Amino acid sequence: xxxxxxxxxxxxxxxxxxxGVRAVAAAQATLDAGSPDHAAALLATAELCVLGRLxxxxxxxxxxxxxxxxxxxxxxPPLLFQAAKLLEPLDPELARETHLDALGAAIFAGRLGGExxxxxxxxxxxxxxxxxxxxxxxxxxxxxxxxxxxxxxVAGLVPLRRALAxxxxxxxxxWHWLACRIASxxxxxxxxxxxxxxxxxxxxxxxxLAVLPLALTYRSGTHxxxxxxxxxxxxxxxxxxxxxxIGGPPLMYTQILLAAWxxxxxxxxxxxxxxVPDAIERGEGRGLTWVEYGTAVLHNG
Numbered sequence: 235x236x237x238x239x240x241x242x243x244x245x246x247x248x249x250x251x252x253x254g255v256r257a258v259a260a261a262q263a264t265l266d267a268g269s270p271d272h273a274a275a276l277l278a279t280a281e282l283c284v285l286g287r288l289x290x291x292x293x294x295x296x297x298x299x300x301x302x303x304x305x306x307x308x309x310x311p312p313l314l315f316q317a318a319k320l321l322e323p324l325d326p327e328l329a330r331e332t333h334l335d336a337l338g339a340a341i342f343a344g345r346l347g348g349e350x351x352x353x354x355x356x357x358x359x360x361x362x363x364x365x366x367x368x369x370x371x372x373x374x375x376x377x378x379x380x381x382x383x384x385x386x387x388v389a390g391l392v393p394l395r396r397a398l399a400x401x402x403x404x405x406x407x408x409w410h411w412l413a414c415r416i417a418s419x420x421x422x423x424x425x426x427x428x429x430x431x432x433x434x435x436x437x438x439x440x441x442x443l444a445v446l447p448l449a450l451t452y453r454s455g456t457h458x459x460x461x462x463x464x465x466x467x468x469x470x471x472x473x474x475x476x477x478x479x480i481g482g483p484p485l486m487y488t489q490i491l492l493a494a495w496x497x498x499x500x501x502x503x504x505x506x507x508x509x510v511p512d513a514i515e516r517g518e519g520r521g522l523t524w525v526e527y528g529t530a531v532l533h534n535g
Contacts, residue, residue, distance in 0.1 A: 237263035254283025268443025268480035270303040291320040295332050306483045308343040308517030326363040333359040334376040338412045344519025356383035371400035398425045407436045414452040430456050447477040454488045466492050490528035502532050
């Protein structure tokens with residue numbers, strides 16, 4: 235509904251500057267609603283309008299977010315990093331959020347990521363203008379993740395646990411997809427359980443189709459590690475159907491692991507044969523890591 239009203243407002247606005255701002259806002263809402271292609275068309279409208287420096291930086295940021303939603307590959311991290319640097323003197327808080335988005339995208343790109351690499355991006359994030367006092371959950375998450383990537387696991391452990399506690403206290407679930415991964419990495423099962431459940435609940439309630447498939451996938455991981463394979467499969471099926479409906483890139487991580495934990499050799503091989511070329515083509519190195527992990531689980535079993 236937000237996307238529809240903002241798009242209509244854009245159509246009805248004759249002033250070029252205001253039209254451009256509303257087109258960017260409409261594109262953001264449209265992307266959140268799970269329509270990256272339509273969001274890109276609205277951005278094209280914004281590009282024809284008169285935009286100030288801040289709105290131009292926001293447009294570049296949104297273009298990078300659309301690239302991540304479409305492919306979840308190695309093209310998004312440098313675009314998000316560029317947007318973060320542009321935003322630093324204009325909107326420090328949004329710049330920090332964009333640095334966090336860039337680091338999250340770099341994690342997906344993994345070994346297939348280009349330049350700047352995740353370590354360089356993490357160091358740049360640590361050198362960015364500081365956030366507000368007291369820090370928001372997103373600020374703690376950025377500092378903890380940047381420390382983890384640039385200085386190693388031990389150095390990042392305490393700040394990441396502090397960030398997880400802050401994320402759990404906030405109603406905003408924008409960063410839950412990243413916090414879920416961090417919770418599993420620091421072996422905080424209670425946080426992992428709470429964050430994945432809340433992420434799915436809010437995504438459903440707000441019809442946030444752009445993030446719901448990923449939320450369902452992370453939630454399925456908690457059931458998988460609890461040995462609840464039927465619940466895992468149901469969430470995977472729902473995530474796959476939703477993802478297909480919005481044209482998102484494949485989400486095969488838990489699918490591969492479920493087949494491997496069940497000892498289904500033929501199904502695991504089928505998923506691997508399909509998943510590896512796709513991950514390489516898009517530049518999603520994290521997908522290759524999960525393929526290797528799934529293969530190890532299968533053969534160990």
